[in-house]
Amino acid sequence: MKKLKLWTKDFVIIFIENFLAALSFYLLIIVMSGYAMSKFDSSPGEPGFSASIFLLGGLFARLFIGKWIGLIGHKKTLYAGVILSLIITLLYFGVNSVVLLLTVRFLHGVAFGITTTATNTIVANVIPTGRKGEGIAYYGLSQILATAIGPFIGMFISQHGSFTMIFAACAIASAISLVVLPFLSSLHKMELTEEQLEEMKGFKFNNFFESKVIPISIVCMFIFMCYSNVVSFLAVYSQGIHLVNSASFFFLGYVAVILISRPFIGQLFDRKGENSIMYPAILIFTIGMILFSQAHHSYTLLLAGALIGLGFGAIQSSTQAISVKITPQHRMGLVNSTYFAFSDIGMGIGSLMVGLVISFTDYRGMYMVMAIVGAICLLWYYLLYGKKAMHGKDKASF
Secondary structure (H helix, E strand, O other): OOOOOOOOHHHHHHHHHHHHHHHHHHHHHHHHHHHHHHHOOOOOHHHHHHHHHHHHHHHHHHHHHHHHHHHHOHHHHHHHHHHHHHHHHHHHHHOOOHHHHHHHHHHHHHHHHHHHHHHHHHHHHHOOOOOHHHHHHHHHHHHHHHHHHHHHHHHHHHHHOOHHHHHHHHHHHHHHHHHHHHHOOOOOOOOOOHHHHHHOOOOOHHHOOOHHHHHHHHHHHHHHHHHHHHHHHHHHHHHHOOOHHHHOOHHHHHHHHHHHHHHHHHHHHHHHOOHHHHHHHHHHHHHHHHHHHOOOOHHHHHHHHHHHHHHHHHHHHHHHHHHHHOOOHHHHHHHHHHHHHHHHHHHHHHHHHHHHHOOOOOHHHHHHHHHHHHHHHHHHHHHHOHHHOOOHHHHHHO
16 A cells, blocks of 8 residues: 655645744753853853743743644644744844843743644644654654754854854744745644534633643653753853863764664654654663763763764654544644643753752762653653553554
C-alpha cells in the first residue's frame, strides 16, 4: 500500500512557522541571563526569572487558546500569534529596566504560546494517518534546528556584536514568519457535534486540560526542567569552566546527532511503539547531563551535547506523538495546550531552581542534580505511562 505524502506544502509552511517561533525563543533565552546581569547588574536569580516569566506567559496563553482554537480557526489563531510576536520583539529595543524587561518577556511568552499551540495543532491534522510518529519526528526538527541555530547565533552575536543586533534578528524572524503565513492553505473551523459543543461550555477542568495526556506530560515536564538549565545558563557555565569557544558549537553537535537519528526514531516509533524509544532516550539524556556537569575539556562538552540532543530530541518527539495518538481529533487543541503547558512549567521551574540550588553548590553540582532528576524519570515514565503502553504493530494504525 502506497504511503500518503508527508512533505506537503502545508507541512513545509508549518515547519517553517514553528522553526521561526522557536528560533526567537532559543536565540533570546541563551543570552537573556547575560543581558540582564550586564545591563541591570542583576543577580543570577533575576535572569532565571526572566526565562520563567516568558514561559509563564506561554502557559497563560495555552490555558485559553487550546479551548478556542478549533472554534476561532487554526489559521486565524496562527496569524494572531505571529503578528503579536512581531510587535513584542520590537519592544525589546525600548527596555530600560528589569521590570520592563520582565513585562516584555511575559508578553512575548503569550505570543509564543499562541503561535506554537496553533502550529502544533495544525500539523497534527496535516500529517497522514499511519505516519504520525514519523511525521511528528520530522516536524520536531523545526524546533530542534532552532535549538541549535538560535543559541549559536545568540552566542556569536553576543561575543562579536551587541544585544541590539540579537533583538533585530528576532524581529526579522517574526517578519519572515508573517510573510510566509499567507501561503498556508485555508483551514476551516472544525465542525463539532452538539454534544462536543455542550462539552466545551463552562469553566470545567476538561475545557482547559486534556486529562489523557497529563501522565506523559508530567514526565516531559521533568525532562524539560533538566534541559532548561542547559539552554538558560550554558553561556555563564562555559565561562566558569573556560570553554566558551567550545560552547558556541555545543548545539551544533546537538542538532547534528538529531538530524541523523530522527528519521529512524520516527519510523521505529510507528513500528515498535513508544517504549522502544523512551527508555533508551531517557537513559542517554541522563548520561549526557552527567558528562555535561563534569566537562573539563572541549571534546567532553561536545560529546555531552550530542548525547543530550539525541536523548532530549527523541523524548520530545515521542511524547508529542503519544499525546496525539491517545486523544480524539476534536480535542487536539487541548492536547497541544496541555502538553506544552507542562513543558513550559518544566522550563520555568528549571530556570527558577538555579537561584536556589546555586546557593548550596556551583553550576557543576546543579547540573548533577538535574542528571539525577533525569534518571528518576525512567521510573516516572514506567509508572505513569510505560507499563500501560501497547507494543508492536498495534500502534501503526494511529
